[in-house]
Amino acid sequence: MSLTGYSDLVARLKDRGARVVALQFPAGLKRKATEVACTLKDEGFEVIVSGDPCYGACDLAVDTLRYADVLVHFGHTPLRDPDPRIIFEPFLIDFDFSVVHLAVPFLKTKKIGLVTTAQHIHQLDVMKAALLRQDIEALSAKGSRGCREGQVLGCAFGAARIEGINEILFVGTGVFHPLGIQLATGHRVVALDPFTGEVQEVNAERFLRRRHALIERARAAECIGLLVSTKSGQERFRLAREMASRSKNAVIILMKEVSPDELENLGFPAYVNFACPRLAYDDQVRFPAPVITPQEYQILLGEKEFGEYSMDELE
Amino acid sequence: MSLTGYSDLVARLKDRGARVVALQFPAGLKRKATEVACTLKDEGFEVIVSGDPCYGACDLAVDTLRYADVLVHFGHTPLRDPDPRIIFEPFLIDFDFSVVHLAVPFLKTKKIGLVTTAQHIHQLDVMKAALLRQDIEALSAKGSRGCREGQVLGCAFGAARIEGINEILFVGTGVFHPLGIQLATGHRVVALDPFTGEVQEVNAERFLRRRHALIERARAAECIGLLVSTKSGQERFRLAREMASRSKNAVIILMKEVSPDELENLGFPAYVNFACPRLAYDDQVRFPAPVITPQEYQILLGEKEFGEYSMDELE
Numbered sequence: 004m005s006l007t008g009y010s011d012l013v014a015r016l017k018d019r020g021a022r023v024v025a026l027q028f029p030a031g032l033k034r035k036a037t038e039v040a041c042t043l044k045d046e047g048f049e050v051i052v053s054g055d056p057c058y059g060a061c062d063l064a065v066d067t068l069r070y071a072d073v074l075v076h077f078g079h080t081p082l083r084d085p086d087p088r089i090i091f092e093p094f095l096i097d098f099d100f101s102v103v104h105l106a107v108p109f110l111k112t113k114k115i116g117l118v119t120t121a122q123h124i125h126q127l128d129v130m131k132a133a134l135l136r137q138d139i140e141a142l143s144a145k146g147s148r149g150c151r152e153g154q155v156l157g158c159a160f161g162a163a164r165i166e167g168i169n170e171i172l173f174v175g176t177g178v179f180h181p182l183g184i185q186l187a188t189g190h191r192v193v194a195l196d197p198f199t200g201e202v203q204e205v206n207a208e209r210f211l212r213r214r215h216a217l218i219e220r221a222r223a224a225e226c227i228g229l230l231v232s233t234k235s236g237q238e239r240f241r242l243a244r245e246m247a248s249r250s251k252n253a254v255i256i257l258m259k260e261v262s263p264d265e266l267e268n269l270g271f272p273a274y275v276n277f278a279c280p281r282l283a284y285d286d287q288v289r290f291p292a293p294v295i296t297p298q299e300y301q302i303l304l305g306e307k308e309f310g311e312y313s314m315d316e317l318e
Numbered sequence: 319m320s321l322t323g324y325s326d327l328v329a330r331l332k333d334r335g336a337r338v339v340a341l342q343f344p345a346g347l348k349r350k351a352t353e354v355a356c357t358l359k360d361e362g363f364e365v366i367v368s369g370d371p372c373y374g375a376c377d378l379a380v381d382t383l384r385y386a387d388v389l390v391h392f393g394h395t396p397l398r399d400p401d402p403r404i405i406f407e408p409f410l411i412d413f414d415f416s417v418v419h420l421a422v423p424f425l426k427t428k429k430i431g432l433v434t435t436a437q438h439i440h441q442l443d444v445m446k447a448a449l450l451r452q453d454i455e456a457l458s459a460k461g462s463r464g465c466r467e468g469q470v471l472g473c474a475f476g477a478a479r480i481e482g483i484n485e486i487l488f489v490g491t492g493v494f495h496p497l498g499i500q501l502a503t504g505h506r507v508v509a510l511d512p513f514t515g516e517v518q519e520v521n522a523e524r525f526l527r528r529r530h531a532l533i534e535r536a537r538a539a540e541c542i543g544l545l546v547s548t549k550s551g552q553e554r555f556r557l558a559r560e561m562a563s564r565s566k567n568a569v570i571i572l573m574k575e576v577s578p579d580e581l582e583n584l585g586f587p588a589y590v591n592f593a594c595p596r597l598a599y600d601d602q603v604r605f606p607a608p609v610i611t612p613q614e615y616q617i618l619l620g621e622k623e624f625g626e627y628s629m630d631e632l633e
């Protein structure tokens with residue numbers, strides 16, 4: 004992993020003439036803060052650690068730049084057009100790429116799309132080569148939202164929109180990304196967990212049933228809160244405002260963190276989430292009321308049919 | 319209470335020519351959001367509700383002013399020099415002022431200081447009159463941090479610094495304010511809860527024993543995080559930076575909400591709190607590590623004796 008050696012980082016900070024350095028880590032890496040901070044202090048830098056929650060590159064601690072010359076963001080690749088004062092230190096995880104042969108029996112075609120997540124994107128080419136040795140031609144496409152070729156985010160499936168294929172192999176953990184890819188592209192999706200070697204074909208049916216039920220619960224609500232986050236890469240105020248103007252009972256709610264406690268405090272009977280799309284999908288069980296996506300809200304408002312269901316993505 | 323009628327608020331908003339109005343409520347009043355929002359929508363305003371946690375006038379949702387013409391902040395009186403685009407709607411609670419006679423047997427002198435909190439400050443004069451009928455002369459003083467005469471905050475005890483008295487009557491709920499007043503002034507303090515009629519003399523001994531133990535636990539920590547909040551009225555970055563420069567093992571941590579979860583994620587063995595002073599005092603039991611005040615940190619660093627203990631206050 005890339006956090007063990009800091010000599011390269013120290014050199015880059017010195018090159019920039021940085022004196023005060025801010026550090027930001029996502030939840031899973033926050034415990035590295037003391038170690039990295041002390042190393043940089045010993046090198047003569049003044050150090051500020053961002054203590055706010057962080058879930059992605061959409062969630063940059065830009066407020067630290069009021070005090071620091073440079074912000075070092077660990078664990079994510081940059082989105083489009085980041086502030087030039089920010090250095091990104093992605094967190095790359097190697098796995099044995101030959102594991103992709105486990106997916107071959109599940110594939111129905113010889114020409115597929117291949118996508119993965121930020122941690123594994125440096126192994127895209129070796130995965131392609133390993134598949135080719137199994138007689139499978141794997142294609143990749145440019146990612147959306149600043150993603151590298153072949154890379155998807157939970158809110159950006161652009162790299163899965165590949166011409167001339169009907170089937171996609173997703174290499175990574177969890178079912179959210181492959182589900183999103185299936186719904187965003189309409190292609191057959193096979194998901195391979197590179198650590199466990201588990202392979203499964205994605206089936207969106209149960210997911211769609213659950214979303215349908217949520218829309219119906221939100222439809223019964225007397226008033227509905229439109230959740231807009233102030234985070235740098237998640238702010239969709241304009242879209243929310245435009246949708247609020249089309250609905251008599253909608254109120255915009257501005258907040259940094261969309262948290263179960265605060266939704267409970269506010270007490271609205273239903274919400275539409277304009278912040279990180281994954282909140283509406285992944286965190287529904289933690290919320291005290293239905294939280295639907297802007298696309299689902301269009302269905303509720305009668306502007307779209309449920310048959311036209313699409314995933315919420317950020318640009 | 320002042321939230322039931324909005325006609326005056328609507329008139330003031332129209333006078334200002336406001337079109338987009340943001341609303342902010344502290345936790346205990348957040349459930350009013352839907353009602354106030356709908357009333358204002360019906361009056362033709364575009365409405366934005368702030369969904370972030372809010373604990374005081376130090377915690378203004380200034381970010382809403384990027385989208386709104388006016389912010390209406392409910393429940394608190396303004397601190398010094400607030401943004402002129404902010405309207406404050408304090409939350410006033412009446413009680414039967416004659417209840418002050420219950421405190422008389424606990425007083426040792428005939429000339430005392432009288433202090434209370436924002437919710438009751440409109441009844442200061444009637445309390446004074448009721449005490450005078452019992453032959454007690456009650457004096458009050460100008461508050462600090464924008465407080466009205468006789469009003470204290472959990473972080474500002476200026477109104478308790480009254481000349482020519484040795485004894486103070488505090489009217490309000492909880493033991494934190496009277497404890498702070500006792501430690502800030504050195505006077506004898508009698509606390510009266512105006513709702514239950516309960517009277518008690520404040521004793522700071524147990525509190526000081528607990529704080530002493532926390533300082534000793536923090537002293538054993540290999541590194542210490544200095545917590546600086548980015549909230550408008552709580553930002554003490556300069557003081558933290560100055561103290562960090564005097565200690566080899568201190569790292570500044572910048573965060574909006576100082577929450578138990580995030581301190582757990584960061585994993586520092588001890589913290590110094592430069593945000594809301596009440597966090598270190600009231601929320602210690604919720605935190606995973608000792609959280610001490612800047613004044614206690616001075617004791618830890620050997621710059622002050624424990625005998626010179628003073629409360630943390632904001633300017």
